[in-house]
Amino acid sequence: MKESFFNIVAYSPLYMSTMQPAKILIVDDDVDVLRAARLLLKRHFEQVDFEKNPQKIPYLVSNFDYDVILLDMNFTRDLSSGKEGFEWLDRILDIKPDTAVVLFTAYGDVEMAVRAIKAGAADFVLKPWENEKLLATIQSAYNKRAAKQDKPIVATPSNHEMIGKSPAMQAVFDTVSRVAATDANILILGENGTGKDMLARWIHTQSDRSSKAFVSVDLGAISETLFESELFGHVKGAFTDAREDRLGRFEEANGGSIFLDEIGNISIPFQAKLLTVLQNRFVTKVGSNKNISINVRLICATNRNIQHMAAQHLFRQDLLYRINTIEINLPPLRERQEDIVPLAEYFLQLYRDKYKRPVNSMHESLITQLERYEWPGNIRELQHAIERAVILSQGKTLQAKDVFVKNNANSDQAMDTGYNLEEMERNVISQAMKKCNGNITEAAKELGLSRAALYRRLDKYNI
């Protein structure tokens, strides 16, 4: 069948051993979005179809058993209200009530997405998306559906190898090898970008639960109104718009692991609710009085000084005792210098292959600068810097100027002082990140931005 971005291209699954057994449909009227999302998803999921025209949705949903539908909220008829998204969500759920619908949402439409979740959508993803987040969201939506249908649940794919030859990282790996197979609760501490999420996934894959779900929840991104419904689920009719029963994240993770990221960010009342669930080992859906027992391995993470928070009564000491049976500290990159070059080499290989660039080595002066720089955004910053440099590089050897654009290794004065607005925004964000030692939540506060908005800009500027 000829490939065209205006029609569905193929309904036949591609069977590959590394593929996840999910059938995905993407519906969006933006051809570039379709193209980019499909390119990414087809590397991970067995069948990825796409459709530009939403009118075809009823036919497709009735005839093909999609696990997950990635649905735009606005098509051309009505550019920004999201009304069409709601109508199509309703149609899909009328035809196949158990389809997991993930909404594509422009930044600024988050309130609307929250309403959509209450109306039965599985989740939402902000456009432009972060690849890892999009993959994790689709995986999680698939797992939710699989759990309802008794289908096999798959672990979230991890794209990367975990690098670390420094004594600090060797000690971390040693701890992980001893505790992964136990069911001990683990608390991972570390600045933003130090690899907490990656380590949590790694622990899961090393555990006996690896064939079951790994469910990641960013507690910092869940609004207070959605907290309980998101974590514990709700029953049909629990509130206006609750048109279907909703599986909570704990139930979704049953048998596997749940990763509660940014645990230091939840309010005291929700800390109490979480503690009750962890103590009793059952959840109660919003609107129900039935207890559902859960069997999950708990991994939590935070970039905040949680002991200090507990001392100041900002975090419940009893909850802290529950979650930190084993505490793992991921040191900032500046404290594990031995890892900088191996990581840079690893990312160089990764992006050279991904973008098919000729570059294959790093100049000595670049190595010196990499080791001298403080890396306030830690591994994420290094990864983005190398990715950008590989894309822009001309020759076979990566030079210092390719990585440290207008920014010499250690100094703040190295920031560009021109009047280009984008450059100025980039510089202000870099400075805020430095000032807050790479802490996204604090930098976002400092800049008057939401975390999501800051993440988008960090991505945009490859900071």
Ligand SMILES: Nc1ncnc2c1ncn2[C@@H]1O[C@H](COP(=O)(O)OP(=O)(O)OP(=O)(O)O)[C@@H](O)[C@H]1O
């Ligand atoms: N040891 C490592 N080896 C290779 N890549 C790594 C390593 N640690 C982290 N990364 C990569 O760095 C990026 C940031 O890691 P991750 O998201 O796990 O950090 P984090 O501490 O959870 O960040 P945040 O607190 O901001 O959510 C990811 O792309 C991850 O794949």
